[in-house]
Amino acid sequence: VSEPDGFRDFVVGRSPSLVRSAWLLTGSEAMAQDLVQTALAKTWVRWGRVTRQDAPEAYVRRVMFSTYLTWRRRRWRDEVAVAAVPDRADARDAFADADVRQSVHEALRLLPRRQRAVVVLRFFDDLTEAQAAEALDCSVGTVKSQTAKALTKLRACQLLRGVWDEEVSGDPR
Amino acid sequence: VTRVEERLTELLHSSAPPSQGVPFDEVKSRVRRRRAIQRSFAASVATAAVVVATVLVVTSTTGHPQRIAATPSVNLAGTIPWLDAPPPPYSPPVAPAPSTPAADARPCTARDVTAALADANGAGGQAVIYVRFRNISTSTCVLKGYPRVVASAPGHRSVIAADGSFFEQGSPANMRPGHDTYLGVETRSFCSAYPNGAPSGPLYHRLAITLPGGGTVVVNDSSYGFDVACGVSLTRFFVQQAAPAAVHDPLSDLTVALEVPSSVAAGSTLVYVADLSNPTGKPVSLDRCPAYVETGDEGSTLKESYALNCAPVGAIAAHDTVRFEMRLHVTPEVAPGPLMLQWTMSAPFPVSGTATVTVTRPSASTSRMATVTGVLQTVGGPPGAGPLGVSGSVTFVDATTGRHYQATAAADGTFTIAVPPGEYTVTGTSRQFDGGAGLCVADSDVYVTASGWSGVTVSCHRK
Numbered sequence: 001v002s003e004p005d006g007f008r009d010f011v012v013g014r015s016p017s018l019v020r021s022a023w024l025l026t027g028s029e030a031m032a033q034d035l036v037q038t039a040l041a042k043t044w045v046r047w048g049r050v051t052r053q054d055a056p057e058a059y060v061r062r063v064m065f066s067t068y069l070t071w072r073r074r075r076w077r078d079e080v081a082v083a084a085v086p087d088r089a090d091a092r093d094a095f096a097d098a099d100v101r102q103s104v105h106e107a108l109r110l111l112p113r114r115q116r117a118v119v120v121l122r123f124f125d126d127l128t129e130a131q132a133a134e135a136l137d138c139s140v141g142t143v144k145s146q147t148a149k150a151l152t153k154l155r156a157c158q159l160l161r162g163v164w165d166e167e168v169s170g171d172p173r
Numbered sequence: 174v175t176r177v178e179e180r181l182t183e184l185l186h187s188s189a190p191p192s193q194g195v196p197f198d199e200v201k202s203r204v205r206r207r208r209a210i211q212r213s214f215a216a217s218v219a220t221a222a223v224v225v226a227t228v229l230v231v232t233s234t235t236g237h238p239q240r241i242a243a244t245p246s247v248n249l250a251g252t253i254p255w256l257d258a259p260p261p262p263y264s265p266p267v268a269p270a271p272s273t274p275a276a277d278a279r280p281c282t283a284r285d286v287t288a289a290l291a292d293a294n295g296a297g298g299q300a301v302i303y304v305r306f307r308n309i310s311t312s313t314c315v316l317k318g319y320p321r322v323v324a325s326a327p328g329h330r331s332v333i334a335a336d337g338s339f340f341e342q343g344s345p346a347n348m349r350p351g352h353d354t355y356l357g358v359e360t361r362s363f364c365s366a367y368p369n370g371a372p373s374g375p376l377y378h379r380l381a382i383t384l385p386g387g388g389t390v391v392v393n394d395s396s397y398g399f400d401v402a403c404g405v406s407l408t409r410f411f412v413q414q415a416a417p418a419a420v421h422d423p424l425s426d427l428t429v430a431l432e433v434p435s436s437v438a439a440g441s442t443l444v445y446v447a448d449l450s451n452p453t454g455k456p457v458s459l460d461r462c463p464a465y466v467e468t469g470d471e472g473s474t475l476k477e478s479y480a481l482n483c484a485p486v487g488a489i490a491a492h493d494t495v496r497f498e499m500r501l502h503v504t505p506e507v508a509p510g511p512l513m514l515q516w517t518m519s520a521p522f523p524v525s526g527t528a529t530v531t532v533t534r535p536s537a538s539t540s541r542m543a544t545v546t547g548v549l550q551t552v553g554g555p556p557g558a559g560p561l562g563v564s565g566s567v568t569f570v571d572a573t574t575g576r577h578y579q580a581t582a583a584a585d586g587t588f589t590i591a592v593p594p595g596e597y598t599v600t601g602t603s604r605q606f607d608g609g610a611g612l613c614v615a616d617s618d619v620y621v622t623a624s625g626w627s628g629v630t631v632s633c634h635r636k
Contacts, residue, residue: 008197011195014194015194019195020191023190036194040195044204070618104185124182126182151178
């Protein structure tokens with residue numbers, strides 16, 4: 001397998017960030033690695049054309065999110081969407097115990113995949129609505145609506161009650 | 174940006190664990206695995222669909238079929254599927270072990286034999302002169318082991334030969350009347366006494382050879398001479414063995430004829446048949462599986478080599494013919510016009526066939542559509558149940574346009590479909606899986622390039 005020019009540098013330089021995004025999507029380091037490696041392997045064969053377009057990371061991210069949205073659930077058997085997350089005895093304490101990671105992961109699991117993808121692209125990868133739309137191969141309007149729905153759900157999520165202050169969250173309680 | 178959005182951004186950044194990224198070698202090996210999967214599954218990919226396909230029917234989401242003309246094809250019914258496997262090295266047939274001749278007759282005495290210098294040879298400062306002993310008696314006897322040999326020359330000291338020689342060869346054997354046994358007498362130009370080469374000395378012409386069975390024979394021949402400065406040494410008695418006959422390879426008895434379509438579009442894969450026939454009265458085993466080479470005529474640069482798909486065949490019966498599916502990718506650069514295809518079994522014998530196929534320009538459909546092959550199979554289930562190809566329907570959904578393309582999987586699960594290059598989500602159904610209600614899925618999305626894709630596996634997971 002011949003190595004495309006510059007591909008190794010890209011993997012070394014950019015894959016840490018991609019894995020972090022993938023972790024937010026999948027909630028697992030192993031699955032994040034799997035997702036990123038799959039996206040990079042798919043990109044490998046097109047690397048020459050990708051670099052000519054001068055936006056390799058955008059391309060890889062698009063492949064990664066596309067793969068994420070279309071991979072079958074059976075591939076990730078441990079990922080099961082749930083209608084509601086069971087209450088914790090004291091979610092604030094759990095948060096105080098620096099269990100942010102788990103709480104965020106479980107909160108994100110409440111979101112449909114596309115909404116989760118929009119959240120990660122907009123608020124972690126810091127993409128504009130237009131860039132997120134391109135990454136997800138959908139319209140800007142779809143990004144806006146998916147973002148709004150996701151934020152509504154996250155604000156109402158009991159796991160994140162301690163995150164939003166009263167002023168911001170308008171806590172329904 | 175709202176406060177909620179700011180807080181969410183902070184939350185995501187604080188919760189996503191730091192990462193070292195992915196190991197580059199893992200990506201590389203994944204690329205290699207993807208390609209290996211392509212190659213391995215190509216071996217079991219649909220032949221039946223190709224057999225009957227003079228047209229490929231692609232159904233759009235609207236249900237309206239689009240007919241896409243396919244290239245002319247040969248009848249692949251009953252063929253052994255093409256195998257995408259690297260060519261193995263030639264393995265010659267095992268030669269029968271040479272039998273050790275009997276050497277149990279009575280020892281020859283000096284009265285039984287005549288002796289004469291027969292031949293000479295040499296290499297690297299070592300020379301050997303062979304003494305031929307002929308049995309002139311009326312019964313069989315044997316010369317074996319070392320004799321006592323004394324070389325002599327008038328006015329010079331005699332030299333006794335030592336046992337053991339660089340030129341040892343053969344083995345002793347019973348010597349029937351009129352037959353011969355040999356002894357090698359070696360001399361050297363270099364030795365510890367003369368590391369830079371012995372000075373030329375007198376040549377010894379007389380050898381007195383005392384046989385193990387008794388008696389001494391004398392060889393005295395002025396045409397040969399021994400320079401004994403570095404001593405004399407001997408081989409054992411030996412009988413010249415006939416050179417082993419070249420072992421016949423039954424594979425060389427096979428003949429080949431090619432069945433090719435009338436034409437093939439540049440940029441597509443030529444699918445044809447190699448008929449291997451056994452004209453002999455004995456079966457020819459394919460246990461030593463041969464490789465073959467496909468080449469185009471000069472200037473085409475086409476050349477591919479693979480292993481024959483021997484496993485399903487085992488042996489070609491006497492007076493029988495086995496048809497092997499063959500494939501050769503005709504690159505887009507091949508000029509339109511007649512192309513002479515040569516198929517040659519890669520071995521030290523000529524089993525070769527030729528055929529001519531007309532290369533056409535890539536058709537519009539060829540340039541727009543790419544051929545994808547794969548297999549629909551059930552996996553899982555009871556322990557020991559391996560993947561099993563099943564008939565059914567396979568659907569490709571274009572990730573960009575949402576357009577659906579459908580293919581029919583044959584009884585063995587293989588399918589072929591023509592789709593525009595792009596990214597596809599692939600699913601399938603089979604009546605043999607949950608009565609057709611279960612959903613079968615590909616391992617991952619399929620990226621179809623213009624040159625096509627092979628090895629798509631659509632798995633129906635049994636519980």
